[in-house]
Amino acid sequence: MKSSINVFPSKGILMGCLLxxxxxxxxxxxxxxxxxxxxxxxxIQLNEVIVISAGKQLDHQKQRKxxxxxxxxxxxxxxxxxxxxxxxxxxPTINDMASERLAITxxxxxxxxxxxxxMDPITSYVDVSNLAEAQIGSGQQGAAFGNTIGGGINxxxxxxxxxxxxxxxxxxxxxxxxxxxxxxxxxxxYSDEKFYLNTDVIxxxxxxxxxxxxxxxxxxxxxxxxxxxxxxxxLAEGKSIAATLIYDEANDVGYPAxxxxxxxxxxVIGSVSFNxxxxxxxxxxxxxKMYYNTIKHVMDDTKRPDVPIHMDMPGWSETAGFYTQANLxxxxxxxxxxxxxxxxxxxxxxxxxxxxxxxxLMFMLTWPDVRTKNVGFYAxxxxxxxxxxxxxxxRLAFHSNTxxxxxxxxxxxxxxxxxxxxxxxxxxxxSAQYHKMLNDFHLNGGISYxxxxxxxxxxxxxxxxxSFDNHDYIGDPSLTTESSAEANISVTYKKPIFEITAAANYxxxxxxxxxxxxxxxxTMTIGAEGVKIYTNLDYAQLFNASLSGRYSISxxxxxxxxxxxxxxxxxxxxxxxxxxxxxxRSAIDFYKNQFSASLSxxxxxxxxxxxxxxGETKSAAYATLSASxxxxxxxxxxDLFVKTGIENILDTNYSTYTDWNNxxxxxxxxxxxxxxxxx
Amino acid sequence: xKTLKYIFAILILSVSFVSCSDDNDETPMETNPVxxxxxxxxxxxxxxxxxxxxxxxxxEVGYNEVSIRIKDLASDKYVTNAAPTWMPMMYMETTxxxxxxxxLSNNEESTVYKGHIVFQMPSNNTEYWEVMFxxxxxxxxxxxxLRVSVSQPVDGLKKTQVxxxxxxxxxxxxxxxxxxxxxxxxxxxxxxxxxETMMSFPVVENYKITVDPRMPGMGNHSSPNNVDMTYSSASxxxxxxxxxxxxxxxxxxxxxxxxxxxxxxxxDVTEANPQSSLYFELEF
Numbered sequence: 001m002k003s004s005i006n007v008f009p010s011k012g013i014l015m016g017c018l019l020x021x022x023x024x025x026x027x028x029x030x031x032x033x034x035x036x037x038x039x040x041x042x043x044i045q046l047n048e049v050i051v052i053s054a055g056k057q058l059d060h061q062k063q064r065k066x067x068x069x070x071x072x073x074x075x076x077x078x079x080x081x082x083x084x085x086x087x088x089x090x091x092p093t094i095n096d097m098a099s100e101r102l103a104i105t106x107x108x109x110x111x112x113x114x115x116x117x118x119m120d121p122i123t124s125y126v127d128v129s130n131l132a133e134a135q136i137g138s139g140q141q142g143a144a145f146g147n148t149i150g151g152g153i154n155x156x157x158x159x160x161x162x163x164x165x166x167x168x169x170x171x172x173x174x175x176x177x178x179x180x181x182x183x184x185x186x187x188x189x190y191s192d193e194k195f196y197l198n199t200d201v202i203x204x205x206x207x208x209x210x211x212x213x214x215x216x217x218x219x220x221x222x223x224x225x226x227x228x229x230x231x232x233x234x235l236a237e238g239k240s241i242a243a244t245l246i247y248d249e250a251n252d253v254g255y256p257a258x259x260x261x262x263x264x265x266x267x268v269i270g271s272v273s274f275n276x277x278x279x280x281x282x283x284x285x286x287x288x289k290m291y292y293n294t295i296k297h298v299m300d301d302t303k304r305p306d307v308p309i310h311m312d313m314p315g316w317s318e319t320a321g322f323y324t325q326a327n328l329x330x331x332x333x334x335x336x337x338x339x340x341x342x343x344x345x346x347x348x349x350x351x352x353x354x355x356x357x358x359x360x361l362m363f364m365l366t367w368p369d370v371r372t373k374n375v376g377f378y379a380x381x382x383x384x385x386x387x388x389x390x391x392x393x394x395r396l397a398f399h400s401n402t403x404x405x406x407x408x409x410x411x412x413x414x415x416x417x418x419x420x421x422x423x424x425x426x427x428x429x430x431s432a433q434y435h436k437m438l439n440d441f442h443l444n445g446g447i448s449y450x451x452x453x454x455x456x457x458x459x460x461x462x463x464x465x466x467s468f469d470n471h472d473y474i475g476d477p478s479l480t481t482e483s484s485a486e487a488n489i490s491v492t493y494k495k496p497i498f499e500i501t502a503a504a505n506y507x508x509x510x511x512x513x514x515x516x517x518x519x520x521x522x523t524m525t526i527g528a529e530g531v532k533i534y535t536n537l538d539y540a541q542l543f544n545a546s547l548s549g550r551y552s553i554s555x556x557x558x559x560x561x562x563x564x565x566x567x568x569x570x571x572x573x574x575x576x577x578x579x580x581x582x583x584x585r586s587a588i589d590f591y592k593n594q595f596s597a598s599l600s601x602x603x604x605x606x607x608x609x610x611x612x613x614x615g616e617t618k619s620a621a622y623a624t625l626s627a628s629x630x631x632x633x634x635x636x637x638x639d640l641f642v643k644t645g646i647e648n649i650l651d652t653n654y655s656t657y658t659d660w661n662n663x664x665x666x667x668x669x670x671x672x673x674x675x676x677x678x679x
Numbered sequence: 680x681k682t683l684k685y686i687f688a689i690l691i692l693s694v695s696f697v698s699c700s701d702d703n704d705e706t707p708m709e710t711n712p713v714x715x716x717x718x719x720x721x722x723x724x725x726x727x728x729x730x731x732x733x734x735x736x737x738x739e740v741g742y743n744e745v746s747i748r749i750k751d752l753a754s755d756k757y758v759t760n761a762a763p764t765w766m767p768m769m770y771m772e773t774t775x776x777x778x779x780x781x782x783l784s785n786n787e788e789s790t791v792y793k794g795h796i797v798f799q800m801p802s803n804n805t806e807y808w809e810v811m812f813x814x815x816x817x818x819x820x821x822x823x824x825l826r827v828s829v830s831q832p833v834d835g836l837k838k839t840q841v842x843x844x845x846x847x848x849x850x851x852x853x854x855x856x857x858x859x860x861x862x863x864x865x866x867x868x869x870x871x872x873x874x875e876t877m878m879s880f881p882v883v884e885n886y887k888i889t890v891d892p893r894m895p896g897m898g899n900h901s902s903p904n905n906v907d908m909t910y911s912s913a914s915x916x917x918x919x920x921x922x923x924x925x926x927x928x929x930x931x932x933x934x935x936x937x938x939x940x941x942x943x944x945x946x947d948v949t950e951a952n953p954q955s956s957l958y959f960e961l962e963f
Contacts, residue, residue, distance in 0.1 A: 354896040360962050362927035410863030414922040522901035
């Protein structure tokens with residue numbers, strides 16, 4: 001949001017036009033994850049936007065694989081890596097930091113997964129059909145979305161926003177050979193200057209996928225559907241209300257890397273918002289939203305053979321929240337202010353069925369109905385200077401956790417007899433970014449400081465089994481706030497046909513929270529190796545560097561490439577888990593006369609810096625090759641778009657550092673996507 | 680069946696002849712001193728009635744907390760100066776013996792005499808328990824013998840251990856608390872008696888009983904922050920802490936150690952030895 005608004009100051013411009021402009025602007029500037037156009041100094045480089053919107057024909061031509069899962073879209077980002085426990089519900093990481101260190105929102109709404117084992121990152125509760133783009137901020141550049149250490153992602157919903165387009169409808173379908181995934185989707189939209197209504201539905205079903213060499217990965221199937229409606233009504237010129245409702249349900253989701261599957265993951269996400277172009281004369285783009293979402297997640301081991309003990313593990317997460325934000329331009333200053341707050345309830349339980357059926361059921365609360373309250377204030381100021389700009393931002397938040405359930409409180413008191421029911425903290429974040437343009441060079445540098453509260457699992461988890469390191473985890477309610485000092489720098493050399501960027505960032509994370517083995521404790525999960533307690537390490541260090549480039553060989557051919565290096569160590573110099581080895585990707589794209597084609601290679605070096613203490617084994621070097629072809633046809637003013645491709649052409653059998661328990665990735669996969677839109 | 684001197688009590692008593700006062704009323708609520716207890720026996724006499732209460736529906740093998748009230752029929756009041764004593768006796772075919780029991784005391788509530796008996800075995804048709812009560816009524820010494828029925832606990836869980844220690848002494852260890860275990864750190868309480876003679880079971884003081892709760896159904900999962908039971912001279916019982924991390928079936932492995940730290944009964948739980956020979960069983 002903020003980068004977009006900064007690029008196109010919206011004073012006096014209709015929202016609809018703004019969005020049009022945005023999509024174009026983003027498409028040109030972001031498609032290859034490139035930096036801002038030369039004439040715009042306002043775009044802060046560390047923010048990346050991934051265009052998702054399936055409904056916009058503009059994007060189809062440039063997307064290598066429309067109708068792929070949101071997870072695949074996110075993975076195409078240069079700053080996001082996805083941790084995989086199966087074919088579904090991947091967990092995004094930024095700067096080698098996962099969910100608990102990121103702020104991930106959907107259209108500004110805070111949502112928290114209901115699974116104690118991270119089987120439902122919130123990105124699994126939306127689909128590409130209703131998203132316009134993913135806005136990504138690295139480190140404290142993501143603080144606009146919430147308290148974060150590693151960064152923030154906001155998934156922006158696709159809305160017509162009073163564009164005078166009238167009725168339009170489209171149908172889409174895709175098929176992927178490897179796991180026989182069938183996708184069917186459709187949307188029906190109406191929009192005029194006073195009113196818009198967007199509806200869409202998408203259904204996906206996939207069987208087990210096959211790794212390279214035709215090796216079937218059992219329990220990797222999934223089925224999901226997603227339905228969304230959003231609507232807006234203009235009350236007066238420059239004043240409108242909008243409402244959104246998303247229903248997302250996944251069933252029969254296999255997690256080959258885990259000991260359990262999921263029989264139900266369901267989210268209902270709703271919001272109402274009020275938008276006004278101006279406020280008190282000076283402010284602009286005033287937007288206020290209230291939202292509520294509820295998630296139910298049910299794990300299921302009934303289809304697994306040889307479970308030592310059958311268990312039910314349902315979890316619930318409910319969040320209500322609000323935000324109100326506005327811009328203020330005063331002389332050279334471009335302020336953005338946001339006040340936000342949320343209230344979350346996280347509750348999860350486990351019931352185990354003893355082998356001796358005469359014994360009573362074994363029951364525990366794995367999340368003891370933790371109520372999280374967070375109220376925050378975010379402000380940023382963007383100051384253009386001559387051939388340079390400065391961005392200052394801060395987030396100040398009050399955060400509290402309360403254990404509402406007595407059963408759960410007493411359970412935790414077994415470990416922490418003196419613990420309090422409520423824990424409050426004050427979270428701070430500050431950031432300064434500087435951007436300087438010297439002829440064809442763009443220099444970016446920044447320093448920042450941020451804090452985050454422990455997640456529900458880190459603070460209050462009760463015997464959460466982690467199949468990656470084969471340990472039970474127990475939270476610690478008295479964990480110290482984790483904080484991070486961060487520095488980043490990037491240099492871009494940019495010519496119209498050629499561009500190269502070198503970027504690096506460093507995080508010194510104080511009180512880094514991670515599970516540490518406590519040998520005095522006895523495991524709960526049968527077969528687990530031990531028990532870990534979430535603990536503050538004195539510090540941890542994370543370093544990321546990348547080199548990326550783009551070269552326009554001709555009007556039709558473009559070459560892109562990126563190589564990145566990552567390192568993470570704890571205070572004893574030991575490797576942190578889930579840190580990427582050297583990785584690279586490169587692609588050549590062709591586009592001419594409504595025909596597009598691409599050939600891309602993705603790969604990584606051997607993982608030399610891994611840590612067996614966290615269940616890691618060395619992942620080998622790999623490279624995969626993929627290709628895609630697309631063609632757009634016009635039939636009586638209507639649009640037919642066909643895209644097909646092959647992924648992992650060489651059918652390589654490989655797994656990466658992000659693959660939970662080294663589950664191999666998908667082998668050769670053919671896909672075809674057809675979209676037909678009636679204008 | 681013989682005609683018994685006592686009548687079987689109705690199972691449900693649950694008297695509430697006290698009406699609750701308004702919440703905002705400052706006057707203290709009248710409490711029923713036998714609230715929540717079941718009257719299991721009644722011994723009618725000429726001018727008074729002896730009432731026997733238990734938390735359970737009937738007496739069971741193991742620790743039984745018993746409350747006694749004596750109602751003076753003339754004044755319709757419960758007496759506070761009866762100074763009762765009791766003596767449980769098991770009449771077997773060839774022999775007879777007593778059972779560990781406490782004194783009866785009305786310290787908590789002047790009209791209610793409380794104490795406990797640890798029955799080592801159940802009664803049956805030929806071998807029966809009898810409790811002899813001695814008390815004074817209006818200055819007169821009274822004696823009543825009450826034949827009681829003692830059954831095995833219906834849950835079939837082991838909560839009482841009668842064993843020979845390595846010091847060649849016979850001990851009786853019985854579980855007292857928690858009566859309703861919770862997923863929490865529970866206050867654990869047990870009584871320990873030594874069999875001196877067939878008739879004499881003195882309280883054993885200043886020993887230690889180690890506590891190691893396990894779930895055999897969960898790979899012998901254990902819990903942290905348990906506290907071994909030590910003797911409390913106030914309660915004349917052994918007090919400790921018992922952590923239970925989930926509901927279900929728990930085996931509380933125990934080890935009895937004397938004041939010198941020598942193990943008299945029980946073993947450590949290890950990989951090779953999944954359970955101690957001295958234990959309690961819990962289900963909740």
